[in-house]
Amino acid sequence: MSPQLLVCRDLRDIGLLELGAPAPDILLLGWSGPPQVDAGLPEWLLGPLSIALAASGPVGFFSGDAGPDATEVAAPWMRRVAALLGRAAPLYFRVTTVPKTVAAAFDAPNASWDMQAQIFLGISGPPPALSMAEAEALVSDTWLAAVRRKSGIRWALRPAVDGAAAGFWSSEPDIGADLLDRIRGTGVSVNEVDPDSFRCPA
Amino acid sequence: MPIDYDAAASLNPYFASVTVPPWNASFNEVKTVLGLGGTQPTAKDFADAVHGWQIDNCRTRDDGILDQTTWDALRPHTMFCVEAEPLPTWLADFGVPLDEGDDVPLSGQIPVTGGIAAVVRIPVPGNGKLGIEFFPRNFKGDSTSTLFIQNIKGNKTLRLDYGYNKVSNTIDYHWNQKGTHAKFGITDHQTVGKAGQMLYKGAKYYRYAGRVLVVVGATLDAISIVKASKPLRRATAVVSAWALAWVGCKVVGKGGAAAGTFVEPGLGTAIGGVAGCIVGGGVGYWGGEKLGETVYDWAEGTFFTELDRIKS
Numbered sequence: 001m002s003p004q005l006l007v008c009r010d011l012r013d014i015g016l017l018e019l020g021a022p023a024p025d026i027l028l029l030g031w032s033g034p035p036q037v038d039a040g041l042p043e044w045l046l047g048p049l050s051i052a053l054a055a056s057g058p059v060g061f062f063s064g065d066a067g068p069d070a071t072e073v074a075a076p077w078m079r080r081v082a083a084l085l086g087r088a089a090p091l092y093f094r095v096t097t098v099p100k101t102v103a104a105a106f107d108a109p110n111a112s113w114d115m116q117a118q119i120f121l122g123i124s125g126p127p128p129a130l131s132m133a134e135a136e137a138l139v140s141d142t143w144l145a146a147v148r149r150k151s152g153i154r155w156a157l158r159p160a161v162d163g164a165a166a167g168f169w170s171s172e173p174d175i176g177a178d179l180l181d182r183i184r185g186t187g188v189s190v191n192e193v194d195p196d197s198f199r200c201p202a
Numbered sequence: 203m204p205i206d207y208d209a210a211a212s213l214n215p216y217f218a219s220v221t222v223p224p225w226n227a228s229f230n231e232v233k234t235v236l237g238l239g240g241t242q243p244t245a246k247d248f249a250d251a252v253h254g255w256q257i258d259n260c261r262t263r264d265d266g267i268l269d270q271t272t273w274d275a276l277r278p279h280t281m282f283c284v285e286a287e288p289l290p291t292w293l294a295d296f297g298v299p300l301d302e303g304d305d306v307p308l309s310g311q312i313p314v315t316g317g318i319a320a321v322v323r324i325p326v327p328g329n330g331k332l333g334i335e336f337f338p339r340n341f342k343g344d345s346t347s348t349l350f351i352q353n354i355k356g357n358k359t360l361r362l363d364y365g366y367n368k369v370s371n372t373i374d375y376h377w378n379q380k381g382t383h384a385k386f387g388i389t390d391h392q393t394v395g396k397a398g399q400m401l402y403k404g405a406k407y408y409r410y411a412g413r414v415l416v417v418v419g420a421t422l423d424a425i426s427i428v429k430a431s432k433p434l435r436r437a438t439a440v441v442s443a444w445a446l447a448w449v450g451c452k453v454v455g456k457g458g459a460a461a462g463t464f465v466e467p468g469l470g471t472a473i474g475g476v477a478g479c480i481v482g483g484g485v486g487y488w489g490g491e492k493l494g495e496t497v498y499d500w501a502e503g504t505f506f507t508e509l510d511r512i513k514s
Contacts (some may be wrong), residue, residue, distance in 0.1 A: 016366050017366065018365070018366070035369075036389075037379075037383045037389050037390060038379065038380045038381060038389055038390055039359075039378050039379060039380040039390045039391075040380055046456060062341065064341070064355060064356075088341075089339075089341070089355075091341045107357050107380075108357065109355030109356060109357050110339065110340055110341050110355060110356055111340060111341060111502075112338070112339075112356050112357060112359070113360075114359075114380055115338055115340050115342070115345050115347075115356075115359075117338075117340035117341060117342040132341075133471045135341065136341075136342060139282070139342050140342075148298065160367075161365055161366050162363070162366075162368065162378050162390075162391070164368040164391075165368070188241075198318070199368075199371055200336070
């Protein structure tokens with residue numbers, strides 16, 4: 001089976017994929033190819049997708065590791081106490097334009113992509129200040145409403161169930177089309193499919 | 203004050219076994235200090251002797267009853283050994299303390315042992331620093347999975363999940379894994395059998411029930427400290443018990459995980475680790491409790507004598 005990125009605009013399976021309520025401006029992204037040993041994005045897609053995301057401008061994501069580009073997510077006092085006791089890790093919102101950093105974020109500590117504790121956001125303007133409640137909303141089933149509540153977010157890429165697919169939302173349709181063009185530009189085959197082919201690629 | 207001999211006759215045998223440490227174990231030394239050495243005193247003789255000692259030593263109580271307060275004052279004088287003699291019948295025949303049935307010592311041992319695996323990260327031998335846990339290591343704090351073998355950062359994980367399976371294209375019980383294939387040989391979305399389903403369901407309830415049990419155990423232990431005749435002694439025992447329960451859970455749990463991995467990587471690892479943790483936690487709690495009491499008694503019975511100054 002040759003590797004390919006699958007795009008589906010029919011959202012009838014969005015509940016099964018644990019991507020919340022359907023919205024007309026969401027694209028479902030999936031992939032087919034050789035059987036995967038590890039959860040998450042396959043290696044052949046990780047690099048091209050990271051390059052395409054970073055090319056669109058600053059990319060925000062969550063991580064348990066601080067960096068020069070990190071802002072700590074404001075945590076309530078109970079969580080701070082738990083962190084002091086080693087029962088919880090601090091959480092940072094990081095912004096980068098470096099494809100390698102974007103690729104590493106799919107494996108970020110304390111913000112697992114395959115457990116749907118991660119989201120990638122296209123940022124315009126200064127990085128948004130986030131509270132823990134807002135961070136939790138961004139990775140919940142109501143992620144799209146949380147994204148829309150925040151200003152300065154152009155697009156969002158959120159993992160579906162077990163990180164085995166993703167939902168992509170953009171504030172303008174051109175952003176999604178540009179992303180797919182950039183991925184094609186890296187040599188990855190991109191195909192629009194119906195829901196049956198999306199779930200059971202040939 | 204005059205001695206109530208009836209009260210003394212019933213209370214002295216009672217306090218003989220319930221004081222800490224029980225003074226009937228040092229009865230021959232007690233007799234010697236009271237001037238009754240080499241005799242078999244009656245209950246009345248004994249009460250008189252205690253009464254006399256209480257007056258001679260300016261005790262606030264002089265009722266002839268060797269209770270905990272009097273015993274605390276008398277005990278330092280009994281730190282020697284005399285030849286053992288049989289206990290007098292009025293003391294030896296005294297059976298169960300009068301209210302033992304109403305004063306069963308409280309201990310959190312059973313609930314703590316039962317719930318410890320839900321709160322302790324059970325190490326799995328080998329590279330990768332993996333541990334068995336019942337909650338995910340991500341900031342969201344929840345997951346459809348109920349059992350996790352994961353590293354501290356949560357980005358190397360083998361977890362037992364129920365939900366949509368991309369590979370089988372149906373909703374089923376399956377493993378999800380990232381970065382642990384070399385150790386367990388399990389691939390992502392690998393479906394599990396009946397044993398895996400039962401483990402998933404068991405873990406689903408145990409992760410909450412276990413935490414409740416630990417809270418119940420902590421509460422019982424706190425009450426036991428407040429109610430104890432020697433709160434500091436009980437507190438020492440409780441702290442020691444919890445510390446060794448934690449160590450026991452980790453050490454025996456790690457051994458159980460290794461044995462379980464040998465039988466069946468993944469399922470066996472989890473079952474062996476949790477079972478080992480519970481056994482190790484229980485033994486550790488019991489041993490820690492005894493150790494704490496022993497150390498406290500040893501420290502309490504130790505007296506330091508000032509040495510003569512040596513002229514330089």
